[in-house]
Amino acid sequence: MWRMPLGLVLAAGMGMGGWAPGQEAAVGIGAPDASWTWIQDSAGTTGSMAPAPWLADDPADSLYRAAREALNGGDWSRAADLFGQLPSRYPRSGYVADAYYWRAFALYRLGGTAQLREALEALRQQRDRYPKAATKGDAATLERRIQGELGRRGDPQAAEAIRRAATAAVEPPEPPEPPEAPEPPDQPAPPGGRGRGCDNDADDTKLAALNALQQMDDERARPILRRVLARRDPASVCLRRKAVFLIAQESAPGAEDILLESARTDPDHEVKEQAVFWLSQVGSDRAVQALDSILRGSNDRAIQEKAVFALSQHESPRAQQALRGYAERADLPEEIQEKVIFWIGQSGGAENEAFLRGLFGRLKSDALRKKVLFSVSQAGGEENGRWLLGIARDGKQPLELRKQALFWAGQGGASINDLTSLYTTMTDRAMRDQLIFVYSQRDEPAAVDKLLDIAKRDPDPELRKKALFWLGQSDDPRAAKALQDIIEQP
Secondary structure, X not given: OOOOOOXXXXXXXXXXXXXXXXXOOOOOOOOOOOOOOOOEOOOOOEOXXXXXXXXXXXXXXXXXXXXXXXXXXXXXXXXXXXXXXXHHHOOOOOOHHHHXXXXXXXXXXXXXXXXXXXXXXXXXXXXXXXXXXXXXXXXHHHHHHHHHHHHHOOOHXXXXXXXXXXXXXXXXXXXXXXXXXXXXXXXXXXXXXXOOOOOOHHHHHHHHHHHHHHHHOHHHHHHHHHHXXXXXXXXXXXXXXXXXXXXXXXXXXXXXXXXXXXXXXXXXXXXXXXXXXXXXXXXXXXXXHHHHHHHHHOOOHHHHHHHHHHHHOOOOHHHHHHHHHHHOOOOOOHHHHHHHHHHHHHHOOHHHHHHHHXXXXXXXXXXXXXXXXXXXXXHOXXXXXXXXXXXXXXXXXXXXHHHHHHHHHHHOOOOHHHHHHHHHHOOOHHHHHHHHHHHHOOOXXXXXXXXXXXXXXXXXXXXXXXXXXXXXXOOOHHHHHHHHHHHXXX
């Protein structure tokens, strides 16, 4: 069955858990856009099956067939080689535009750092030479996944590309109007020490020297880095930005104190933000205490957001307890509370899930309650699914909240049996409309059965039409047969 793609492009190289990168949000109701990605493999990568040959008279048809066979058979090395030959041997072939993508995909599956960089180059060539290629959407997704993997392996350019590409909102679909989606936090700046005013040769040389010294002799580099971070003159800004990253890489005692001092007192805002971010990578109780104090004492929104993110990356009970405390603080800006709720949901765990379910009833803001619904859905599981369905059934809740709860229950842990049995108990037409869409997003045969039943028997003609539309998007042969029977009725 056709499924509308959901999710965000998040920074895979920045340690953000829970979200699968490489999916783009879609909104609204209607026939699917041809550019949407429909296929995902077990690794979460879109576009994993090359289409059947479609240009029998093309001179590259046989080469494409061989490359496709290798790709679909998992022979990644051969597939990468054969797809790579297409542009050079048959530059005018109709297969060339997409060959760059399939070569990149095969190189990505090989997984070596060199192959990942080759894959990025292939995707860049496709983007520059064939901006209207059929696989351009999948190529953008694959590019982010590769950059995320390279970022995890320490590639600063890839990490920077991921940071720039990180989205700040999701708009998942919901008929008749899409639900307001959660807003994940802006991603913290990655390392690198670059920025405005950091492009002169003298600074480049000093930065390279700092980096080289750190790699060669950590003990000798440490006091130099600390002295650099202690400076407050404008001329040392670029050095301090790089030093923050380097000092965070050492595990020696005192790193938290240096980063905390930079976060609190450095006059350069970027140095402060990077110091807070790198506290997320220092896995100690001292770092958690430092982040807690920053969040309590700072009125700077950007610093607060990065402190929330940094705390979320610590798995310690103290860090999670601090986040739960901030989620309930009515004196915090609502935007900060939203980000806290988001990261609590991403952190997972039974205690966090129970907290979010309890928090829903204590919040007065519908915007925050919507974020709770989403975060609970991300945890999955039958208990969370049943809770979401309970909100959907609750006639005392605002209709928009009920619709969102139902949507996220369908995306999360609610069973198809619970969802299909819900239809007859829902007296509100808008909720039934929403249920029909939820069924269309499920893969189980029971979902098709329910849509067929609605299309044939529901007394409301508009709801029957909605069920028929979504059946038309299904690849279940029973749906095609039912539609044919309806068409052929006398």
